[in-house]
Amino acid sequence: MRIRLVLFLTVMLLVWPLRVGAADDAPTLPRGQVYARPVSVMIDNISAAWPQSGFSEAAVVYEALAEGGITRLMFIYNGDRQLPTEIGPIRSTRVYYGQWAMGYDAVHIHAGGSPEGLGLLQSTTELVDIDGLKGGTWSTFYRKESRYAPHNLYMSGQQIRDYLAARNVGPLKNPWVDENDTAWPIAEPEIGFLYRGDGDAANRPAGQTINYYFIGSWNKISWSYDPVGNRYLRTALGKVSRDANTKNQVSTKNLILIEAASSLREGDEKDRIDVGVTGSGRAKMFHDGQVLDIEWRKPDASSPMRFYYLDGVTEVALVHGAAWIAVVPSLDHVSAY
Numbered sequence: 233m234r235i236r237l238v239l240f241l242t243v244m245l246l247v248w249p250l251r252v253g254a255a256d257d258a259p260t261l262p263r264g265q266v267y268a269r270p271v272s273v274m275i276d277n278i279s280a281a282w283p284q285s286g287f288s289e290a291a292v293v294y295e296a297l298a299e300g301g302i303t304r305l306m307f308i309y310n311g312d313r314q315l316p317t318e319i320g321p322i323r324s325t326r327v328y329y330g331q332w333a334m335g336y337d338a339v340h341i342h343a344g345g346s347p348e349g350l351g352l353l354q355s356t357t358e359l360v361d362i363d364g365l366k367g368g369t370w371s372t373f374y375r376k377e378s379r380y381a382p383h384n385l386y387m388s389g390q391q392i393r394d395y396l397a398a399r400n401v402g403p404l405k406n407p408w409v410d411e412n413d414t415a416w417p418i419a420e421p422e423i424g425f426l427y428r429g430d431g432d433a434a435n436r437p438a439g440q441t442i443n444y445y446f447i448g449s450w451n452k453i454s455w456s457y458d459p460v461g462n463r464y465l466r467t468a469l470g471k472v473s474r475d476a477n478t479k480n481q482v483s484t485k486n487l488i489l490i491e492a493a494s495s496l497r498e499g500d501e502k503d504r505i506d507v508g509v510t511g512s513g514r515a516k517m518f519h520d521g522q523v524l525d526i527e528w529r530k531p532d533a534s535s536p537m538r539f540y541y542l543d544g545v546t547e548v549a550l551v552h553g554a555a556w557i558a559v560v561p562s563l564d565h566v567s568a569y
Contacts (some may be wrong), residue, residue: 259291268311274337275305275319286319287475294303296559297505301447304504315389328507426549431520485553487518494561
């Protein structure tokens with residue numbers, strides 16, 4: 233019985249992602265249909281790191297301040313799907329990124345981090361920690377010769393799979409085994425989002441532009457709405473953002489701007505940032521070419537983030553596809569026309 237169960241877990245980890253991903257190419261995390269741990273990866277986001285690899289398969293991207301006026305990204309992948317052939321450049325984590333990742337029970341991949349961020353990973357059982365600067369994990373990463381350090385640390389989806397298999401990291405929930413010793417997978421019911429189909433094309437505007445910044449308006453991010461594809465296309469500092477793997481412009485079906493308190497950590501020699509993660513706050517959601525004033529909620533560090541209409545009761549469903557969550561100090565930094 234034990235041998236059969238171990239064999240099942242191994243097959244699930246290696247084969248299930250390929251089988252699920254084949255039916256639908258849109259990157260999503262549908263609630264009630266997430267079996268394997270999602271994978272969160274910390275991504276460098278200064279201009280020397282552009283273009284980054286691995287945008288296209290990410291179900292969710294978080295964008296927030298890391299230190300001073302510098303932002304960092306966190307890609308969230310559906311562990312039941314095919315992972316990218318290359319992901320990076322990979323950089324350090326922060327405590328608030330770890331707390332966002334906790335809401336997915338994720339495999340959290342990074343290269344070192346702030347003392348608080350590393351302390352969180354050592355103290356929580358809700359994350360699987362893969363640190364590129366820690367002994368025993370070097371085989372999971374590689375340095376890309378065409379890039380300069382520290383903007384050259386990468387990994388592949390297969391390296392992630394191999395690492396997790398070698399350490400017997402199984403699905404989120406143990407499978408149910410019936411009277412015939414057949415194991416059946418069980419989804420984690422709380423992880424992920426609600427989704428709906430695209431809105432009526434007749435109601436889409438001809439175009440729309442969304443701009444925002446984090447600390448200074450010089451660091452402006454822009455998204456332009458494409459009504460034909462019903463998606464938003466990203467530009468940073470006036471340059472088209474691209475996925476280095478596909479060469480395509482970075483896009484999302486759901487652009488979510490949340491307001492959360494952000495401030496310099498007092499006495500921090502590297503000017504690191506504190507960002508409010510738990511509680512609730514104002515947000516704007518752009519999808520179908522429309523803008524919604526909504527509320528974000530994350531009651532505690534381990535809870536998933538949810539989005540609600542202003543009636544306070546009804547949860548907002550995402551348009552089927554990727555989501556981009558930008559965490560800005562104030563929604564006054566956002567404009568749309």
